[in-house]
Amino acid sequence: MLEVKNIDVYYGNIQALKSVSIEIKQGEIVTLIGANGAGKSTLLKSISGLLKPKKGDILYENQSISGKAAQTIVKQGISHVPEGRRVFANMSVEENLELGAFIRTDKAGIRDDFEKVFQLFPRLKERAKQQSGTLSGGEQQMLAMGRALMARPRLLILDEPSMGLAPLLVKTIFKIIQEINQSGTTILLVEQNANMALSIADRAYVIETGQIVLSGSSDELTASDQLKNAYLGGH
Template sequence: MLKVNDINVYYGNIQALKGVSLEINQGEIVTLIGANGAGKSTLLKSISGLLKPKQGDILYEGVSIAGKPAQTVVKRGISHVPEGRRVFANMSVEENLELGAFLRNDKAGIQADFEKVFQLFPRLKERSKQQAGTLSGGEQQMLAMGRALMARPKLLLLDEPSMGLAPILVKTIFDIIKQINKDGTTILLVEQNANMALSVAHRAYVIETGRVVLSGTAEELNASDQVKMAYLGGH
């Protein structure tokens, strides 16, 4: 479904990604594990059109999307839930969700997806008229995910969904991630909580200082001493 081929991405003179390659098959949850500043968010932004790779290519369903504007990428079926939620604070929950469907004009389908999002996140239904800025961190995370789903993506990019959330909410968010995947959406997940990420993912890549240093099935990485030492709190 998605193939990232040897991309190099820079911020000014600083190289953030150094020849990164990975692939995602339809129906998978693939996770990226790595320390802060390893290049995980940069990779998601490169896929979703917020950053343009200097070299290399990104193929989605066989077509290059590298350097294409973000709205084109969304139209093709990729939604990005950015790190830090980024909800529109002065707009209501409902208006935030409507914005997620901005590029669509199938009224009945949009209405059906509203219902679907409210089923996944009952809390958002209760708060539909509330300003997004007044929601708790966990509710804002739900809203950011709901908004991305309103575009009806085939591939969902999730950047640090558990960041700053209480442990009980983290479990809820991960249960929902599994449900979204079960309903047919392919997911690329960036997550600091490597234990949680590997518990839901099919495959994983480890990124260190802009390079992929390890990849394999979630089971393989869970069992890897290198991963245990660095990310899973093993000794």
């Protein structure tokens, strides 16, 4: 479904990604693991059109999307939930969700998707008229995910969905990620909580200083000593 082929990405003169290649098959959950500053968000931004690779190519459903405008990529079926949630604080929950569907004109479908989002996240339904800035961190994360789903993505990119959340809420968010995947959406997940990410992912890649250093099935990586020592707390 998605193939990143040997991309180099720079911020000015600083190279952030070096010959990075990953692939995602339809229906999978693929996780990208790495320390802060390893290049995870840079890779996600390159896929969703916020950064343009200097070299290499990004293919989505066998078509190059490298360097295309972000809104074009959303229209093609990729939604990105950025790190830090970025909800529109002075707008209501409902208005945030409506914005997620701004590229769509199928009113009945949009209504259906409102209901689907409210089924996934009952708490958002309770707070539909509330200003988003007054929501808790967990509720804002739910809203950011709900808003991305309103575009009906075939590929959903999640950047650090559990960051700053209480452990109980983290479990809820991960359960919902699995439900979204089971309903047919492919997922690329960046997550500091490597144990949690590997527990739901099919495959994983490990990125260090802008390069992919390990990849394999979740089971293989969970068993890898290199990964255990670096990211899984050494046990």
